[in-house]
Amino acid sequence: MNTPTLTKVWDLPLRVFHWLLVIGFFVAYLTEDELLDIHVWAGYLVFGLLVFRLVWGFIGNRYARFASFLCSPMASIAYIKDVVALKPKRYLGHNPAGAAMIVLLLASLLMTVLTGFAVYGADQGAGPLASIGPANEDLWEELHELFANLTVALVVLHIAGVAVESFIHKENLAKAMVHGNKKPLDE
Structure with missing residues:
Protein backbone atom coordinates (compact mmCIF):
# COMPACT_ATOMS: atom_id res chain seq x y z
CA MET A 1 0.00 0.00 0.00
CA ASN A 2 1.37 3.42 -0.98
CA THR A 3 1.66 6.07 1.68
CA PRO A 4 0.03 9.22 0.30
CA THR A 5 2.27 12.18 -0.34
CA LEU A 6 1.35 15.12 1.84
CA THR A 7 1.90 18.84 1.35
CA LYS A 8 2.79 21.14 4.24
CA VAL A 9 0.06 23.78 4.26
CA TRP A 10 -0.41 25.08 7.80
CA ASP A 11 2.90 26.19 9.32
CA LEU A 12 3.65 25.77 13.01
CA PRO A 13 3.01 29.42 14.00
CA LEU A 14 -0.44 29.34 12.37
CA ARG A 15 -1.35 26.04 14.02
CA VAL A 16 -0.16 27.22 17.45
CA PHE A 17 -2.14 30.45 16.94
CA HIS A 18 -5.27 28.50 16.03
CA TRP A 19 -5.26 26.18 19.03
CA LEU A 20 -4.19 28.87 21.53
CA LEU A 21 -7.04 31.02 20.22
CA VAL A 22 -9.50 28.17 20.79
CA ILE A 23 -8.21 27.73 24.35
CA GLY A 24 -7.99 31.45 25.13
CA PHE A 25 -11.46 32.28 23.86
CA PHE A 26 -13.19 29.41 25.61
CA VAL A 27 -11.36 30.01 28.89
CA ALA A 28 -12.52 33.64 28.71
CA TYR A 29 -16.04 32.65 27.69
CA LEU A 30 -16.43 30.07 30.44
CA THR A 31 -14.94 32.12 33.28
CA GLU A 32 -16.82 35.40 32.80
CA ASP A 33 -17.49 37.17 36.14
CA GLU A 34 -16.77 34.21 38.43
CA LEU A 35 -13.01 34.19 37.79
CA LEU A 36 -12.40 37.74 36.61
CA ASP A 37 -8.58 37.61 36.71
CA ILE A 38 -8.50 34.48 34.54
CA HIS A 39 -11.16 35.97 32.24
CA VAL A 40 -9.14 39.16 31.79
CA TRP A 41 -5.84 37.35 31.16
CA ALA A 42 -7.53 35.05 28.64
CA GLY A 43 -8.88 38.18 26.93
CA TYR A 44 -5.38 39.65 26.78
CA LEU A 45 -4.14 36.38 25.28
CA VAL A 46 -6.84 36.53 22.60
CA PHE A 47 -5.92 40.14 21.83
CA GLY A 48 -2.23 39.26 21.51
CA LEU A 49 -3.09 36.34 19.25
CA LEU A 50 -5.24 38.59 17.05
CA VAL A 51 -2.36 41.04 16.68
CA PHE A 52 -0.08 38.13 15.79
CA ARG A 53 -2.56 36.83 13.18
CA LEU A 54 -2.88 40.22 11.53
CA VAL A 55 0.91 40.41 11.21
CA TRP A 56 1.18 36.76 10.13
CA GLY A 57 -1.42 37.46 7.46
CA PHE A 58 1.21 39.58 5.72
CA ILE A 59 4.49 37.82 6.54
CA GLY A 60 3.49 34.18 7.14
CA ASN A 61 3.79 31.35 4.68
CA ARG A 62 1.89 31.30 1.40
CA TYR A 63 -1.26 29.75 2.87
CA ALA A 64 -1.34 32.04 5.91
CA ARG A 65 -1.18 35.26 3.90
CA PHE A 66 -4.42 37.13 3.41
CA ALA A 67 -3.49 37.83 -0.21
CA SER A 68 -3.61 34.10 -0.96
CA PHE A 69 -7.19 33.49 0.16
CA LEU A 70 -9.25 36.63 0.69
CA CYS A 71 -11.95 36.97 -1.92
CA SER A 72 -15.19 38.78 -2.61
CA PRO A 73 -18.36 37.97 -0.67
CA MET A 74 -19.87 36.82 -3.97
CA ALA A 75 -17.09 34.22 -4.39
CA SER A 76 -17.79 32.95 -0.87
CA ILE A 77 -21.53 32.73 -1.56
CA ALA A 78 -20.90 30.91 -4.86
CA TYR A 79 -18.65 28.44 -3.05
CA ILE A 80 -21.29 27.80 -0.36
CA LYS A 81 -23.82 27.09 -3.13
CA ASP A 82 -21.37 24.55 -4.57
CA ALA A 99 -11.88 32.99 3.95
CA ALA A 100 -15.19 34.62 4.85
CA MET A 101 -15.22 32.75 8.17
CA ILE A 102 -11.72 33.98 9.01
CA VAL A 103 -12.75 37.59 8.40
CA LEU A 104 -15.94 37.19 10.45
CA LEU A 105 -14.18 35.42 13.33
CA LEU A 106 -11.31 37.91 13.47
CA ALA A 107 -13.74 40.85 13.42
CA SER A 108 -16.04 39.32 16.04
CA LEU A 109 -13.14 38.38 18.30
CA LEU A 110 -11.62 41.85 17.98
CA MET A 111 -14.94 43.46 18.90
CA THR A 112 -15.30 41.04 21.82
CA VAL A 113 -11.86 42.00 23.12
CA LEU A 114 -12.30 45.75 22.60
CA THR A 115 -15.69 45.81 24.31
CA GLY A 116 -14.18 43.65 27.06
CA PHE A 117 -11.47 46.28 27.55
CA ALA A 118 -14.25 48.89 27.80
CA VAL A 119 -16.18 46.83 30.38
CA TYR A 120 -13.02 46.27 32.43
CA GLY A 121 -12.21 49.96 32.28
CA ALA A 122 -15.74 51.05 33.20
CA ASP A 123 -16.27 48.47 35.94
CA GLN A 124 -12.80 48.08 37.44
CA GLY A 125 -11.02 51.25 36.33
CA ALA A 126 -8.29 48.98 34.96
CA GLY A 127 -6.83 47.81 31.67
CA PRO A 128 -6.05 49.70 28.48
CA LEU A 129 -9.35 51.62 28.68
CA ALA A 130 -9.16 52.33 32.41
CA SER A 131 -10.09 55.97 31.88
CA ILE A 132 -13.35 55.17 30.09
CA GLY A 133 -15.42 55.76 33.22
CA PRO A 134 -18.57 53.99 34.41
CA ALA A 135 -21.09 56.07 32.42
CA ASN A 136 -21.79 53.45 29.74
CA GLU A 137 -20.85 50.28 31.59
CA ASP A 138 -24.17 48.54 30.85
CA LEU A 139 -23.89 49.32 27.13
CA TRP A 140 -20.33 47.97 26.99
CA GLU A 141 -21.38 44.85 28.90
CA GLU A 142 -24.27 44.19 26.48
CA LEU A 143 -22.02 44.69 23.45
CA HIS A 144 -19.33 42.47 24.97
CA GLU A 145 -21.84 39.65 25.53
CA LEU A 146 -23.33 40.14 22.06
CA PHE A 147 -19.96 39.76 20.34
CA ALA A 148 -18.88 36.87 22.58
CA ASN A 149 -22.09 35.00 21.75
CA LEU A 150 -21.75 35.87 18.05
CA THR A 151 -18.25 34.41 18.18
CA VAL A 152 -19.59 31.17 19.68
CA ALA A 153 -22.19 30.96 16.89
CA LEU A 154 -19.45 31.53 14.29
CA VAL A 155 -17.29 28.84 15.91
CA VAL A 156 -20.17 26.36 15.69
CA LEU A 157 -20.67 27.27 12.03
CA HIS A 158 -16.91 26.96 11.44
CA ILE A 159 -16.82 23.48 12.98
CA ALA A 160 -19.84 22.44 10.90
CA GLY A 161 -18.13 23.74 7.76
CA VAL A 162 -14.93 21.83 8.59
CA ALA A 163 -16.97 18.66 9.13
CA VAL A 164 -18.86 19.05 5.84
CA GLU A 165 -15.68 19.82 3.89
CA SER A 166 -13.89 16.89 5.52
CA PHE A 167 -16.74 14.60 4.49
CA ILE A 168 -17.06 15.89 0.93
CA HIS A 169 -13.33 15.82 0.20
CA LYS A 170 -12.60 12.73 2.33
CA GLU A 171 -9.91 14.57 4.26
CA ASN A 172 -9.65 15.20 7.99
CA LEU A 173 -9.22 18.98 8.11
CA ALA A 174 -9.10 19.14 11.92
CA LYS A 175 -6.20 16.68 11.90
CA ALA A 176 -4.50 18.79 9.21
CA MET A 177 -4.65 21.74 11.63
CA VAL A 178 -2.70 19.60 14.10
CA HIS A 179 0.11 18.31 11.86
CA GLY A 180 -0.12 20.94 9.11
CA ASN A 181 -0.28 18.58 6.13
CA LYS A 182 -2.94 18.02 3.47
CA LYS A 183 -3.28 15.82 0.44
CA PRO A 184 -1.98 17.51 -2.71
CA LEU A 185 -4.62 18.80 -5.11
CA ASP A 186 -3.93 16.12 -7.70
CA GLU A 187 -4.97 13.22 -5.41
Whole structure:
Protein backbone atom coordinates (compact mmCIF):
# COMPACT_ATOMS: atom_id res chain seq x y z
CA MET A 1 0.00 0.00 0.00
CA ASN A 2 1.37 3.42 -0.98
CA THR A 3 1.66 6.07 1.68
CA PRO A 4 0.03 9.22 0.30
CA THR A 5 2.27 12.18 -0.34
CA LEU A 6 1.35 15.12 1.84
CA THR A 7 1.90 18.84 1.35
CA LYS A 8 2.79 21.14 4.24
CA VAL A 9 0.06 23.78 4.26
CA TRP A 10 -0.41 25.08 7.80
CA ASP A 11 2.90 26.19 9.32
CA LEU A 12 3.65 25.77 13.01
CA PRO A 13 3.01 29.42 14.00
CA LEU A 14 -0.44 29.34 12.37
CA ARG A 15 -1.35 26.04 14.02
CA VAL A 16 -0.16 27.22 17.45
CA PHE A 17 -2.14 30.45 16.94
CA HIS A 18 -5.27 28.50 16.03
CA TRP A 19 -5.26 26.18 19.03
CA LEU A 20 -4.19 28.87 21.53
CA LEU A 21 -7.04 31.02 20.22
CA VAL A 22 -9.50 28.17 20.79
CA ILE A 23 -8.21 27.73 24.35
CA GLY A 24 -7.99 31.45 25.13
CA PHE A 25 -11.46 32.28 23.86
CA PHE A 26 -13.19 29.41 25.61
CA VAL A 27 -11.36 30.01 28.89
CA ALA A 28 -12.52 33.64 28.71
CA TYR A 29 -16.04 32.65 27.69
CA LEU A 30 -16.43 30.07 30.44
CA THR A 31 -14.94 32.12 33.28
CA GLU A 32 -16.82 35.40 32.80
CA ASP A 33 -17.49 37.17 36.14
CA GLU A 34 -16.77 34.21 38.43
CA LEU A 35 -13.01 34.19 37.79
CA LEU A 36 -12.40 37.74 36.61
CA ASP A 37 -8.58 37.61 36.71
CA ILE A 38 -8.50 34.48 34.54
CA HIS A 39 -11.16 35.97 32.24
CA VAL A 40 -9.14 39.16 31.79
CA TRP A 41 -5.84 37.35 31.16
CA ALA A 42 -7.53 35.05 28.64
CA GLY A 43 -8.88 38.18 26.93
CA TYR A 44 -5.38 39.65 26.78
CA LEU A 45 -4.14 36.38 25.28
CA VAL A 46 -6.84 36.53 22.60
CA PHE A 47 -5.92 40.14 21.83
CA GLY A 48 -2.23 39.26 21.51
CA LEU A 49 -3.09 36.34 19.25
CA LEU A 50 -5.24 38.59 17.05
CA VAL A 51 -2.36 41.04 16.68
CA PHE A 52 -0.08 38.13 15.79
CA ARG A 53 -2.56 36.83 13.18
CA LEU A 54 -2.88 40.22 11.53
CA VAL A 55 0.91 40.41 11.21
CA TRP A 56 1.18 36.76 10.13
CA GLY A 57 -1.42 37.46 7.46
CA PHE A 58 1.21 39.58 5.72
CA ILE A 59 4.49 37.82 6.54
CA GLY A 60 3.49 34.18 7.14
CA ASN A 61 3.79 31.35 4.68
CA ARG A 62 1.89 31.30 1.40
CA TYR A 63 -1.26 29.75 2.87
CA ALA A 64 -1.34 32.04 5.91
CA ARG A 65 -1.18 35.26 3.90
CA PHE A 66 -4.42 37.13 3.41
CA ALA A 67 -3.49 37.83 -0.21
CA SER A 68 -3.61 34.10 -0.96
CA PHE A 69 -7.19 33.49 0.16
CA LEU A 70 -9.25 36.63 0.69
CA CYS A 71 -11.95 36.97 -1.92
CA SER A 72 -15.19 38.78 -2.61
CA PRO A 73 -18.36 37.97 -0.67
CA MET A 74 -19.87 36.82 -3.97
CA ALA A 75 -17.09 34.22 -4.39
CA SER A 76 -17.79 32.95 -0.87
CA ILE A 77 -21.53 32.73 -1.56
CA ALA A 78 -20.90 30.91 -4.86
CA TYR A 79 -18.65 28.44 -3.05
CA ILE A 80 -21.29 27.80 -0.36
CA LYS A 81 -23.82 27.09 -3.13
CA ASP A 82 -21.37 24.55 -4.57
CA VAL A 83 -21.03 22.95 -1.11
CA VAL A 84 -24.82 22.66 -0.82
CA ALA A 85 -24.83 20.98 -4.25
CA LEU A 86 -22.02 18.69 -2.93
CA LYS A 87 -19.73 19.84 -5.78
CA PRO A 88 -17.27 22.28 -4.23
CA LYS A 89 -13.81 22.73 -5.67
CA ARG A 90 -11.08 21.51 -3.32
CA TYR A 91 -8.50 24.05 -2.18
CA LEU A 92 -5.12 23.31 -0.66
CA GLY A 93 -5.33 26.41 1.54
CA HIS A 94 -8.47 28.19 2.70
CA ASN A 95 -11.51 27.93 0.45
CA PRO A 96 -13.73 31.01 -0.16
CA ALA A 97 -16.13 30.05 2.64
CA GLY A 98 -13.20 29.59 5.00
CA ALA A 99 -11.88 32.99 3.95
CA ALA A 100 -15.19 34.62 4.85
CA MET A 101 -15.22 32.75 8.17
CA ILE A 102 -11.72 33.98 9.01
CA VAL A 103 -12.75 37.59 8.40
CA LEU A 104 -15.94 37.19 10.45
CA LEU A 105 -14.18 35.42 13.33
CA LEU A 106 -11.31 37.91 13.47
CA ALA A 107 -13.74 40.85 13.42
CA SER A 108 -16.04 39.32 16.04
CA LEU A 109 -13.14 38.38 18.30
CA LEU A 110 -11.62 41.85 17.98
CA MET A 111 -14.94 43.46 18.90
CA THR A 112 -15.30 41.04 21.82
CA VAL A 113 -11.86 42.00 23.12
CA LEU A 114 -12.30 45.75 22.60
CA THR A 115 -15.69 45.81 24.31
CA GLY A 116 -14.18 43.65 27.06
CA PHE A 117 -11.47 46.28 27.55
CA ALA A 118 -14.25 48.89 27.80
CA VAL A 119 -16.18 46.83 30.38
CA TYR A 120 -13.02 46.27 32.43
CA GLY A 121 -12.21 49.96 32.28
CA ALA A 122 -15.74 51.05 33.20
CA ASP A 123 -16.27 48.47 35.94
CA GLN A 124 -12.80 48.08 37.44
CA GLY A 125 -11.02 51.25 36.33
CA ALA A 126 -8.29 48.98 34.96
CA GLY A 127 -6.83 47.81 31.67
CA PRO A 128 -6.05 49.70 28.48
CA LEU A 129 -9.35 51.62 28.68
CA ALA A 130 -9.16 52.33 32.41
CA SER A 131 -10.09 55.97 31.88
CA ILE A 132 -13.35 55.17 30.09
CA GLY A 133 -15.42 55.76 33.22
CA PRO A 134 -18.57 53.99 34.41
CA ALA A 135 -21.09 56.07 32.42
CA ASN A 136 -21.79 53.45 29.74
CA GLU A 137 -20.85 50.28 31.59
CA ASP A 138 -24.17 48.54 30.85
CA LEU A 139 -23.89 49.32 27.13
CA TRP A 140 -20.33 47.97 26.99
CA GLU A 141 -21.38 44.85 28.90
CA GLU A 142 -24.27 44.19 26.48
CA LEU A 143 -22.02 44.69 23.45
CA HIS A 144 -19.33 42.47 24.97
CA GLU A 145 -21.84 39.65 25.53
CA LEU A 146 -23.33 40.14 22.06
CA PHE A 147 -19.96 39.76 20.34
CA ALA A 148 -18.88 36.87 22.58
CA ASN A 149 -22.09 35.00 21.75
CA LEU A 150 -21.75 35.87 18.05
CA THR A 151 -18.25 34.41 18.18
CA VAL A 152 -19.59 31.17 19.68
CA ALA A 153 -22.19 30.96 16.89
CA LEU A 154 -19.45 31.53 14.29
CA VAL A 155 -17.29 28.84 15.91
CA VAL A 156 -20.17 26.36 15.69
CA LEU A 157 -20.67 27.27 12.03
CA HIS A 158 -16.91 26.96 11.44
CA ILE A 159 -16.82 23.48 12.98
CA ALA A 160 -19.84 22.44 10.90
CA GLY A 161 -18.13 23.74 7.76
CA VAL A 162 -14.93 21.83 8.59
CA ALA A 163 -16.97 18.66 9.13
CA VAL A 164 -18.86 19.05 5.84
CA GLU A 165 -15.68 19.82 3.89
CA SER A 166 -13.89 16.89 5.52
CA PHE A 167 -16.74 14.60 4.49
CA ILE A 168 -17.06 15.89 0.93
CA HIS A 169 -13.33 15.82 0.20
CA LYS A 170 -12.60 12.73 2.33
CA GLU A 171 -9.91 14.57 4.26
CA ASN A 172 -9.65 15.20 7.99
CA LEU A 173 -9.22 18.98 8.11
CA ALA A 174 -9.10 19.14 11.92
CA LYS A 175 -6.20 16.68 11.90
CA ALA A 176 -4.50 18.79 9.21
CA MET A 177 -4.65 21.74 11.63
CA VAL A 178 -2.70 19.60 14.10
CA HIS A 179 0.11 18.31 11.86
CA GLY A 180 -0.12 20.94 9.11
CA ASN A 181 -0.28 18.58 6.13
CA LYS A 182 -2.94 18.02 3.47
CA LYS A 183 -3.28 15.82 0.44
CA PRO A 184 -1.98 17.51 -2.71
CA LEU A 185 -4.62 18.80 -5.11
CA ASP A 186 -3.93 16.12 -7.70
CA GLU A 187 -4.97 13.22 -5.41
